[in-house]
Amino acid sequence: MALSERAILKSEVRWAIVVGSVVALILGAILFAAIAMHMNPPSNQEYADPKTLHLSPEFTEANLGTTVQPNGQIVARMIATQFEFVPNCILLPADRDVTLRITSPDVIHGLLITGTNVNTMVVPGYISQVHTRLTKTGDLLMPCHEYCGLGHSQMLATVRVVPPDQFRPDAQGRAACGNRG
Amino acid sequence: MVEPSYPADAHDFASDAEELERIDSAATEAPKGAVVVSAIAVAALLVGWLLLYFWIFIPRGTVG
Amino acid sequence: MATVAEPLPAAPRRRRKAGAAAELQTGRLVAAHMWLAFAAFGIAIILGVWQMWARSPVEAPYHTAANYFRSVTLHGVSMAYVLTTFFIMGFGYYVAETALKRPLPGLSVAWGAFIVGVAGVAMATLSILSGNASVLYTFYPPMTATPWFYIGLTLTVVASWVWCVLMLVAMRQWKAANRGKPVPLVMYATVANAVMWLWTTVGVAAELLFQVIPSAFGFNSTVDVGLSRTLFSWTLHPIVYFWLFPAYIAFYSMAPRAAGGRLYSDTMGRLAFVLLLLYSLPVGMHHLMMDPEQSNGFKFVQMFLTSLVTIPTLLTIFTITASFEVAGRMRGGRGLFGWVRTLPWDRPMVLATGLAFIMLFFGGGGGLINMSYGMNAMVHNTSWVTAHFHLIFGGTVVIMYFAIAYAIWPSLTGRHFEDLRPLRIQLWMWFVGMMVMTLPWHWTGLWGQWRRVAAFDYTDPLVQPWGPWVLVSLAGGIILALSGILFLYNLALLHRAGTPGAPRTIAYATAIHPPERVPASLNGFGLWNLLVALLMLIAYGYPIAQFFVDPPPQAMIHRLAQ
Numbered sequence: 001m002a003l004s005e006r007a008i009l010k011s012e013v014r015w016a017i018v019v020g021s022v023v024a025l026i027l028g029a030i031l032f033a034a035i036a037m038h039m040n041p042p043s044n045q046e047y048a049d050p051k052t053l054h055l056s057p058e059f060t061e062a063n064l065g066t067t068v069q070p071n072g073q074i075v076a077r078m079i080a081t082q083f084e085f086v087p088n089c090i091l092l093p094a095d096r097d098v099t100l101r102i103t104s105p106d107v108i109h110g111l112l113i114t115g116t117n118v119n120t121m122v123v124p125g126y127i128s129q130v131h132t133r134l135t136k137t138g139d140l141l142m143p144c145h146e147y148c149g150l151g152h153s154q155m156l157a158t159v160r161v162v163p164p165d166q167f168r169p170d171a172q173g174r175a176a177c178g179n180r181g
Numbered sequence: 182m183v184e185p186s187y188p189a190d191a192h193d194f195a196s197d198a199e200e201l202e203r204i205d206s207a208a209t210e211a212p213k214g215a216v217v218v219s220a221i222a223v224a225a226l227l228v229g230w231l232l233l234y235f236w237i238f239i240p241r242g243t244v245g
Numbered sequence: 246m247a248t249v250a251e252p253l254p255a256a257p258r259r260r261r262k263a264g265a266a267a268e269l270q271t272g273r274l275v276a277a278h279m280w281l282a283f284a285a286f287g288i289a290i291i292l293g294v295w296q297m298w299a300r301s302p303v304e305a306p307y308h309t310a311a312n313y314f315r316s317v318t319l320h321g322v323s324m325a326y327v328l329t330t331f332f333i334m335g336f337g338y339y340v341a342e343t344a345l346k347r348p349l350p351g352l353s354v355a356w357g358a359f360i361v362g363v364a365g366v367a368m369a370t371l372s373i374l375s376g377n378a379s380v381l382y383t384f385y386p387p388m389t390a391t392p393w394f395y396i397g398l399t400l401t402v403v404a405s406w407v408w409c410v411l412m413l414v415a416m417r418q419w420k421a422a423n424r425g426k427p428v429p430l431v432m433y434a435t436v437a438n439a440v441m442w443l444w445t446t447v448g449v450a451a452e453l454l455f456q457v458i459p460s461a462f463g464f465n466s467t468v469d470v471g472l473s474r475t476l477f478s479w480t481l482h483p484i485v486y487f488w489l490f491p492a493y494i495a496f497y498s499m500a501p502r503a504a505g506g507r508l509y510s511d512t513m514g515r516l517a518f519v520l521l522l523l524y525s526l527p528v529g530m531h532h533l534m535m536d537p538e539q540s541n542g543f544k545f546v547q548m549f550l551t552s553l554v555t556i557p558t559l560l561t562i563f564t565i566t567a568s569f570e571v572a573g574r575m576r577g578g579r580g581l582f583g584w585v586r587t588l589p590w591d592r593p594m595v596l597a598t599g600l601a602f603i604m605l606f607f608g609g610g611g612g613l614i615n616m617s618y619g620m621n622a623m624v625h626n627t628s629w630v631t632a633h634f635h636l637i638f639g640g641t642v643v644i645m646y647f648a649i650a651y652a653i654w655p656s657l658t659g660r661h662f663e664d665l666r667p668l669r670i671q672l673w674m675w676f677v678g679m680m681v682m683t684l685p686w687h688w689t690g691l692w693g694q695w696r697r698v699a700a701f702d703y704t705d706p707l708v709q710p711w712g713p714w715v716l717v718s719l720a721g722g723i724i725l726a727l728s729g730i731l732f733l734y735n736l737a738l739l740h741r742a743g744t745p746g747a748p749r750t751i752a753y754a755t756a757i758h759p760p761e762r763v764p765a766s767l768n769g770f771g772l773w774n775l776l777v778a779l780l781m782l783i784a785y786g787y788p789i790a791q792f793f794v795d796p797p798p799q800a801m802i803h804r805l806a807q
Contacts, residue, residue: 003204003205003207003208003211003571003757005758008509008510008757008758009510009512011212011216011567012510012513012560012563012564015216015219015559015560015563016556016560018220018223019223019555019556019559019560020556022223022226022227023552023553023555025227026227026230026552026613026617027549027552029231029234030548030617030618030619030620033234033238033239033618033619033620034545034618034619037239038243038244038245039238039239039243039244039245039619039620039622040244040245040541040619041245041534041535041541041544041618041619041621041622042244042245042535042537042622043536043537043539043540043541043544044537045537045538045539045540046537047797047798048798049798050798050800050801051467051798051799051800051801106387106800106801106803107387107388107800107803108387108388108470108474110535110625110626112625112626112627112693112695113693114692114693114707115241115692115693116241116242116244117238117241117242117243117244117619117622117623118244118622119244119621119622119623119625119626120535120537120622121533121535121536121537122537123470123471123474123536123537123538124387124470124800125469125470125471125538125797125798125799125800126471126537126538126797127537128537129537130245131243131244131245132242132243132244133243134242135240135241135242140707141705141707141708143695143698144695145625145626145627145695145696145697146385146626146697147314147380147381147697148388149388149803150310150311150379151310152310152314152697152698152699153310153698153699153700156702185655185661185662185747186592186593186594186651186652186654186655186661186662186665186668187499187503187592187593187594187651187652187653187655187751200507200575203575204506204507204571204575204757206574206575207506207570207571207574207575208571210579210580211567211570211571211574211584212509212563212566212567212570212571213581214566214570214573214580214581214582214584214585215509215563215566215567215569215570216563217581217582218566218570218582218585219562219563219566222562222606223559225606226606226609226610226613229610230610230613230614230617233614233620233623233691234617234620237623237691238619238620238623241623244619244622245619
């Protein structure tokens, strides 16, 4: 009969090849984005002791927010803590490479910036770092997206993206949302 | 006659021989239909994935 | 070829009345497990609707953050741990007796495990209601609940381990009595799930035993968060496959027969279950794509292995569609698509399988996006993910739980359903409700609507456009709740009313070519256990060892209960 064991096995093997090719195609596209376009997960593996965070030079309150480093790199530093981001608004230029560095002194948090590819977990013990280039201007939301306690729903910050010519850091290289927020 | 929710007792065919005969007659075309239906589903899946990749993921820009 | 509907060999313990068919020896055991599962389900669907109402633009009663997170925790624990574990155990006992046609070894041990499991569920439920366990259903220290929450859930897992051992013993005894014969596919798959579950629980057991429970009791003041997240991820993916297995078991061993045909290929069935066992385990790190504690290298390795787990699912789709095609043609269907129309869609099992496949298409497609490495950033922790797992688990898996219950309930009660219409209406409502609820979640998730919050501020101009979509989802949730209630009613009714005379057993689908012999590798799990061990060593060896080689700073424990 036409549905012999051999025929059945053959149809299954053929199907497996089709399915395997589809999976290979998807893997190829992912690999291309990763290698050619630098679109990777944020995997920083850099330690920061949550118990002594207030003593660390990088994450003291005065050093938080957006800074243009002497080498021209734009870095925004934040602390995610129960139940707020410090600072709760950061100013960033569009179409420029920017780096976000965030850590937590207490529990696990997470963040995303709406309408962008920026997304990371914030795990106490580590500095989460995301490199990106924002393509749209305006105010975006940056909520905590990992349950961090009963006040979790109020943990929400703003990311103000301005055109590059309106991004004017002060003499120390610092830029803040200012009184416009 | 009550139709069982799952044909645990009642067979759809009078005998095994009849059932096998029916399978034989079905076999002239099977599994052409299944190939086409599954292929359409997988193709649609791939198209959907590529749409999100090119229309949303890539335009949102570099990240990592 | 073997006859399909062989009666059970006469091994009745008791007869209700002379002339009545012998009851299943495990009948009460199965019914007890399943009713506990469905009771938890009933509570959880009501909570689910309230949660969606709370997040919508419409004011909900009792809406405080404390109530919301208590509710989410109870919803998650009920659906993900109680419904699943007890349904799977009950179904496994049922399969062992009906497929092997032997009494279940250790019936009293199984009852003992059930009592331990019930005690665990009670302990966890009381902890949640007290408000001291509002940590959701994931175990992510440094936030910890009262230790009794974790101990309760551990007891439930211990009960499931007993089940695993009983499944293995049942298969071994059958093999000893039937040398050289292939284990029936339905039992082989059930044991595959038991073997997988034993591997799965290693990660969470280590996390609970060495990290979370000592922390919750206050024995430790700090904890390695990266390690605990990695150990939890070990469990996090295969646990979903543990829940999924009964659906696949029904696809292979019940749906083809319900459709009036036979299974297209028994070998592909075995292979699919083995591949699910192999590739569901070394892939959990795709839940940690956005985490800082693991490197891109291992994330990529596990993403690659994740992409392989799509293969058994896509093979299953083809095998079952082909089985349905043969069935449809046996009923007179012709042409490329004519067989679809001639299938007996009025039978709940056939209808549920069709609807499950449609939900699997959308849910699986969403999952494909989730696993795609950098692309995960687009959707991680948004309502896209909530939509994905509600479609796959709540949709594909749970609709098959309904279909399985409808298929086996006559053999538990001795009564046929008098009318299949309420069953079909219930399944259709579940499908429509699930689609209406989850499709808007995918959409708002893409635009950044985040998960796990008690409320949204709809006065914010960026949030405001989500409002109408959230209301559409809520409507879907209400349809789901009504469907769930109808399901419980349909089952409960069969205990009191229905047409007597239903046989006290069930027949599983035979293959077009029932195997006379199968290779030893596809009749046991020795080889596959070795391969799992090897894959786990590759995928998780260094990612776990790194926390001991170069320990990261620990975090202070945050206890909810003092």
